[in-house]
Amino acid sequence: MKMLSCLLIGLIFGLGIVTGGMANPAKVVNFFDIAGTWDPSLAFVMGGALAVTALGYRFVLRREGPVFGGGFALPTRKDIDVRLLGGSVVFGIGWGIAGFCPGGALPTLGTGRLEVFVFVAAMIAGILLVRVAGRGR
Amino acid sequence: METTFTPFQSLLGGCLIGLAAVMLMALHGRVAGATGILSGLLWPADGTGRAWRGAVVTGMILAPALYAVLTGAMPVVTVTAPSMAVLAFGGVLVGIGVALANGCTSGHGVCGMARLSVRSIVATLTFMVATGVTVYVLRHVLTGGAA
Numbered sequence: 001m002k003m004l005s006c007l008l009i010g011l012i013f014g015l016g017i018v019t020g021g022m023a024n025p026a027k028v029v030n031f032f033d034i035a036g037t038w039d040p041s042l043a044f045v046m047g048g049a050l051a052v053t054a055l056g057y058r059f060v061l062r063r064e065g066p067v068f069g070g071g072f073a074l075p076t077r078k079d080i081d082v083r084l085l086g087g088s089v090v091f092g093i094g095w096g097i098a099g100f101c102p103g104g105a106l107p108t109l110g111t112g113r114l115e116v117f118v119f120v121a122a123m124i125a126g127i128l129l130v131r132v133a134g135r136g137r
Numbered sequence: 138m139e140t141t142f143t144p145f146q147s148l149l150g151g152c153l154i155g156l157a158a159v160m161l162m163a164l165h166g167r168v169a170g171a172t173g174i175l176s177g178l179l180w181p182a183d184g185t186g187r188a189w190r191g192a193v194v195t196g197m198i199l200a201p202a203l204y205a206v207l208t209g210a211m212p213v214v215t216v217t218a219p220s221m222a223v224l225a226f227g228g229v230l231v232g233i234g235v236a237l238a239n240g241c242t243s244g245h246g247v248c249g250m251a252r253l254s255v256r257s258i259v260a261t262l263t264f265m266v267a268t269g270v271t272v273y274v275l276r277h278v279l280t281g282g283a284a
Binding site for chain 2: 002003004005006007008009010011012013014015016017018019020021022023024025026027029030032033034035036037039040041042043044045046047048049050051052053054056057060061063065066067068070071072073074075077078079080083084085086087088089090091092093094095096097098099100101102103104105106107108109110111113115116118119120121122123124125126127128129130131
């Protein structure tokens with residue numbers, strides 16, 4: 001039941017990604033191309049996702065804990081460091097170049113398009129690079 | 138290249154993403170961040186972390202098929218990168234960036250912002266601006282507006 005619910009959650013998330021247009025780099029890049037072929041659609045994806053999550057979290061986080069137990073695993077850090085800022089800049093540059101973000105790319109693997117597999121493999125290599133570099137410190 | 142403005146469809150997609158995020162928190166107490174879920178799946182910090190993340194990612198990957206069943210067509214994927222090498226370069230940057238920032242559009246942009254986390258708000262504003270500047274440079278500076 002627990003695993004089935006996770007599968008369903010992934011399915012709903014992925015359906016939201018492909019329905020909203022996040023699986024389509026042309027649409028994603030156009031959202032940022034205000035000076036060119038601007039397509040504001042993605043503001044509606046972000047707006048809808050944020051509104052539902054903010055409202056839902058208000059009710060959910062008031063409860064004792066999650067239905068399947070284990071407590072709420074919420075990030076607690078509040079510090080703004082160079083890692084957060086620098087990482088976000090690098091992510092943004094990559095997002096602008098490729099047109100895929102992680103949440104946009106993972107469901108799009110299901111279309112079977114070779115480009116998405118190349119992107120995801122490269123992205124995993126990037127994550128691994130940071131993990132390996134961090135271990136060496 | 139022009140794409141069609143789809144406010145209602147995109148709003149529906151966003152609400153589904155939000156629904157998934159709320160369900161994951163309500164049922165399992167976890168943040169619906171693609172970066173965290175993928176990293177935890179590949180390199181689980183604890184012994185139990187792999188199965189549920191695997192189930193979530195499997196569900197994600199099945200989504201285009203469900204979309205095709207519901208609408209009668211696979212989702213449109215128009216890749217803008219001029220070559221596989223450029224796409225892969227962008228992918229490496231995305232990977233490095235989200236690993237350093239501990240989150241991406243879903244983790245920081247949706248779940249973190251929904252909780253009014255200062256780190257997530259700062260991260261989201263930063264990567265949105267960086268993406269916008271990158272797209273501007275790629276489309277209007279380097280190519281002289283030709284793309």
